[in-house]
Amino acid sequence: xxxxxxxxxxxxxxxxxxxxxxxxxxxxxxxxxxxxxxxxxxxxxxxxxxxxxxxxxxxxxxxxxxxxxxxxxxxxxxxxxxxxxxxxxxxxxxxxxxxxxxxxxxxxxxxxxxxxxxxxxxxxxxxxxxxxxxxxxxxxxxxxxxxxxxxxxxxxxxxxxxxxxxxxxxxxxxxxxxxxxxxxxxxxxxxxxxxxxxxxxxxxxxxxxxxxxxxxxxxxxxxxxxxxxxxxxxxxxxxxxxxxxxxxxxxxxxxxxxxxxxxxxxxxxxxxxxxxxxxxxxxxxxxxxxxxxxxxxxxxxxxxxxxxxxxxxxxxxxxxxxxxxxxxxxxxxxxxxxxxxxxxxxxxxxxxxxxxxxxxxxxxxxxxxxx
Numbered sequence: 001x002x003x004x005x006x007x008x009x010x011x012x013x014x015x016x017x018x019x020x021x022x023x024x025x026x027x028x029x030x031x032x033x034x035x036x037x038x039x040x041x042x043x044x045x046x047x048x049x050x051x052x053x054x055x056x057x058x059x060x061x062x063x064x065x066x067x068x069x070x071x072x073x074x075x076x077x078x079x080x081x082x083x084x085x086x087x088x089x090x091x092x093x094x095x096x097x098x099x100x101x102x103x104x105x106x107x108x109x110x111x112x113x114x115x116x117x118x119x120x121x122x123x124x125x126x127x128x129x130x131x132x133x134x135x136x137x138x139x140x141x142x143x144x145x146x147x148x149x150x151x152x153x154x155x156x157x158x159x160x161x162x163x164x165x166x167x168x169x170x171x172x173x174x175x176x177x178x179x180x181x182x183x184x185x186x187x188x189x190x191x192x193x194x195x196x197x198x199x200x201x202x203x204x205x206x207x208x209x210x211x212x213x214x215x216x217x218x219x220x221x222x223x224x225x226x227x228x229x230x231x232x233x234x235x236x237x238x239x240x241x242x243x244x245x246x247x248x249x250x251x252x253x254x255x256x257x258x259x260x261x262x263x264x265x266x267x268x269x270x271x272x273x274x275x276x277x278x279x280x281x282x283x284x285x286x287x288x289x290x291x292x293x294x295x296x297x298x299x300x301x302x303x304x305x306x307x308x309x310x311x312x313x314x315x316x317x318x319x320x321x322x323x324x325x326x327x328x329x330x331x332x333x334x335x336x337x338x339x340x341x342x343x344x345x346x347x348x349x350x351x352x353x354x355x356x357x358x359x360x361x362x363x364x365x366x367x368x369x370x371x
Contacts, residue, residue: 203296308337
């Protein structure tokens with residue numbers, strides 16, 4: 001699947017953008033705050049239906065505008081098709097070939113062939129920061145692998161909010177009726193996450209060893225459920241175990257007014273030679289580990305889809321040391337993937353530029369071709 005053209009209207013600070021990306025590398029050059037990352041976020045929204053940075057969809061609409069729209073023409077096995085996302089006061093609407101999606105089946109049609117991996121400076125906190133970022137990484141990677149995860153994760157969030165509201169309202173006597181939907185959605189999410197981690201773990205180890213060279217420590221990437229939840233068995237067994245755990249923690253949850261156990265509270269373990277990478281890894285090792293996580297996701301999708309995903313890299317070269325930057329650019333050069341890269345300094349990405357690289361300047365929300 002290749003993005004042939006990108007059309008952006010009233011998105012963040014981008015009033016109107018018409019872009020013809022390269023089949024390989026499209027490099028966006030400009031100072032900070034000009035709109036480079038906004039353009040990447042437009043592509044990310046188009047391919048995932050999720051904002052990259054915004055906590056509210058309305059933040060994506062340009063100030064003073066009523067609505068935003070992003071559209072793209074993709075060339076895939078079934079031919080060229082147009083996907084689009086409109087964002088306004090009523091929320092978000094996804095369209096396929098000009099028709100709004102009205103069912104889960106149409107949603108499957110929308111995502112057919114689409115997969116996108118983004119690497120930004122914020123990802124360098126995957127090791128250093130708390131578990132929220134690691135859960136988001138796994139869930140986004142699982143969504144790329146199985147687009148149905150988008151709906152399944154929403155179902156879990158809805159069930160979690162309903163149980164939390166019941167706990168806060170003192171409806172403990174009917175808590176079990178709220179627990180049922182939560183454990184069913186939670187078990188499904190657990191199955192997806194554990195399957196994804198099982199696929200990624202050996203790839204993370206292999207990528208880290210290649211990045212770090214001889215003598216690299218052994219990486220452990222594993223799923224660690226909160227409060228001792230048993231992960232044995234199939235989805236039904238996981239649902240039963242989660243239900244049992246929630247029942248055992250009911251009084252505590254009543255006191256706190258929220259659900260204290262479940263996938264929303266779980267952790268992902270990242271260790272080097274058996275020691276937590278957050279506390280015991282050097283800064284260089286931590287950054288190599290983040291790079292390995294992203295490469296593992298790309299390689300996993302390439303194996304599953306038969307081709308690499310669309311790649312978005314937001315000013316990553318300025319955050320990596322020269323050796324890791326060279327490694328990343330060499331890896332991308334051999335990947336034959338379509339990629340969008342941003343930079344404030346064109347020279348940092350010269351090694352990634354080939355004869356078919358497209359350069360664009362971004363200044364005050366205006367995108368223009370660079371020669």
